[in-house]
Amino acid sequence: MKRTKIKDLLHGEGGEVLVKGWVKTRRDSKGGFSFLEINDGSCLANIQVVAEHTLPDYSSIENQLTTGSCVSVRGKLVASKGKGQSKEVQATEIRVYGSAPVDYPLQKKRHSFEFLREIAHLRPRTNTFGAVMRVRNRLAFSIHRFFQDQGFVYLNTPIVTTSDCEGAGEMFQVTTLDLSNPPRADGAVHGKIDFSQDFFGEKTFLTVSGQLEGEIYAMALAEIYTFGPTFRAENSNTSRHLAEFWMVEPEMAFYDLDDNMDLAEEFIKFLLSDVMEHCAEDMEFFNKRIDTTILETLKNIIDNRFERLTYTDAIHQLQKASKIFTYPVEWGFALQAEHERYLSEKVFKKPIIVFNYPEQIKSFYMKLNEGGETVRAMDVLLPNLGEIIGGSQREENYEVLLQRMRDKDIDPEEYWWYLDLRKFGSAPHSGFGLGFERLVQFVTGMENIRDVIPFPRTPKHAKF
RNA sequence: UCCGGUGUGGCGCAAUGGUAGCGCACUCGGCUGUUAACCGAGUUGUUAGAGGUUCGAGUCCUCUCACCGGAGCCA
Structure with a gap:
């Protein structure tokens, strides 16, 4: 039977x-x-x-x-x-x-999430983690559905990479060399380590983003998306950061920044309504036990248009605020968490998209606006969570991109293939990255990102 | 990494510098178509670690470790 x-x-x-x-x-x-x-x-x-x-x-x-x-x-x-x-x-x-002897750690009562992290092999048997993982699963499924329905091609970008300065963060090095006795250049005891003898014949790292490789395929298949693990060796100890996390990165030829923002907004709304429809029981649970406003919050986001404002307007809004900020509000400085929260939670009370950031504080690959002061970057900021999506229209002009790399001390030699995309059949294109765990965190109302991934990796922690 | 906080039975928490306690779990007994069952009794502690102040330290001081929250970095 x-x-x-x-x-x-x-x-x-x-x-x-x-x-x-x-x-x-x-x-x-x-x-x-x-x-x-x-x-x-x-x-x-x-x-x-x-x-x-x-x-x-x-x-x-x-x-x-x-x-x-x-x-x-x-x-x-x-x-x-x-x-x-x-x-x-x-x-x-x-x-x-x-059978389970009396030392079974899960009792018939609530446990702290801190305690449950210590027993990550048993915590999936709790109500909360079962619900989180079912929701996580549904979100992963509907991410694929959203893009597949629109004809995007799912692309697998490499985990091991040689690019070491994409600017997204510190990287984990990957090596098979004997760390207690690595080969040295010119045989000197304290000479530079000779990575030509390493497995790949050069220094390699775990990827921090599949974006640049994604762009390669967008320049052939037009609309692609990646969905895979990424790694950041930052010493970040917060409830919103992981050393190993999953990222969704669509990349679209012929999209300008407005198209990009439209897609990002549509994407988030699709995911939220899909999970509310298909994980109704689990979502009720979160609304009852984790965050009593979560269903209302999600519904609000689905029903309302995201507020779009330029970085310059954001600065104006902050400057006329009565609130005293810890960090200065001045054009040219990055928006701090307190600024972003103030805008999304106090001023607009809904998701906002800030775009056209100062050129100096953003990456080399973002398209320069006319006048050269700002780039076509955009961040989607959610109330209570902060940045969930970061994206931009990419610079498609060969000369401008080359100059931007030189200005930011990035060796064009290393990115010859990236420059080639602008040399041979360049096209306007855009893309963004969405942190998958942050999405799960937001949807479930869970406070700590370590509790929305089966086995969290954070500084000093890689157990299980 | 910086700032702040916490560390006490298996779990969640109490305890003016003066005999370490409660709830849950567990064991035994009672009761019940029960619902995080209920009622009664009982077991469980080098108070994170090292050093110091004191007649006396869970409590005060120093260092170490761990965890949590906030910040930075970002997704």
């Missing part, structure tokens, strides 16, 4: 069923039976199993039916005689796959 998932069971017809899952809790009745709450991860809800103590072999398995144990239950799906659930399984046979 095939196992029925609890998700399907709860809408099922009744009759003979086979359920397999983990015991959340057991309540004994001296009326000669016990209640088992079983969860199999297919949904948030448990199924209640009624276990008569007259079942064959019940006495021999009774002390194995503990919180955390894994069981297989054959029985009949019937209407529940008790309150609190409409259906339950009247067991006719219970088998224990694996």
Whole structure:
């Protein structure tokens, strides 16, 4: 007999069923039976199993039916005689796959997320992490659907790369050299390490972004997107940063900055409404237990147009604010978290897109506006979260790009292939990057980014 | 990395410088178509580590470690 998932069971017809899952809790009745709450991860809800103590072999398995144990239950799906659930399984046979001794760390009560991080191998069995991972899964799925429906090509960019100055952050070096005795140039004991003897014959790193490679394929397939892991070796200790995280990076030929912003806004709205529709039960849970405003917040975002303002207008808005900021508000300086929050949370009270940033504070590949003071960069800022998307129209003019690289001390030799894209059949194009974990964080209302990825990697932490 | 905070039974938390306690979990007993069940009893601690001040330190001081929050960097 095939196992029925609890998700399907709860809408099922009744009759003979086979359920397999983990015991959340057991309540004994001296009326000669016990209640088992079983969860199999297919949904948030448990199924209640009624276990008569007259079942064959019940006495021999009774002390194995503990919180955390894994069981297989054959029985009949019937209407529940008790309150609190409409259906339950009247067991006719219970088998224990694996019992859980009393030192099972998950108790029938709330645990702190700090504690659960220490037991990352067991935390998926909690309500919260089950719900987070189902939502995360749905978001990943709908990211693909959004782009696939519009004919974008899913592109896999390399994890190991030789570019070491994309400017996105510190990089993890990848090497197979013997670190206790690396080969040295000209044999000197303290000479420079000779990376020509390394696995790839030169210095290599884990990627910080697939954007530049994405642009290559956008210059052939027109519309592509990447969705993969990225790595930053920054010593960032915040609730919004990971050393290993997943990023979505669409890159589109023939898109200008306005098209880019349109796509970003449409993208976010699509993802939010999709998850509200398809993860309704889990989202209700978040709204009840994690953040009581989350459903309202998401709905607001779906229903309202993102406020778009230039960096210059943002500065004006901040300058006329009565609030005293810790960091100076002056044209040419980067917007600080406190500035971004003030704009999205206090002034506009909704997502905002700031665009046309000063040229000096943005990357070399962003398209220079006329006048040369600003570049066509844009950031999507969400209330309570901050930056979720960063993007730009790319510089497609060969000479301008070359000059921008020189101005920012970037060796054009190293990016010869990137420059070639402007030399041979250049085209206006744009793209953006979305931090996947930040999206999951925002949608679920979870406060710490370490709790929306199965196994978080942060400074001094790579366990599991 | 900087600033601030926290570290006490398995988990969540108390404790003016003066005998380390409560809730949950666990064990035993009672009760019940139960719902984070309930009622009664019981077990569980080198108070993160090292040093110092003091008659006396969980509490004050110094250092180390870990974790949390905020900031910077960014997605």
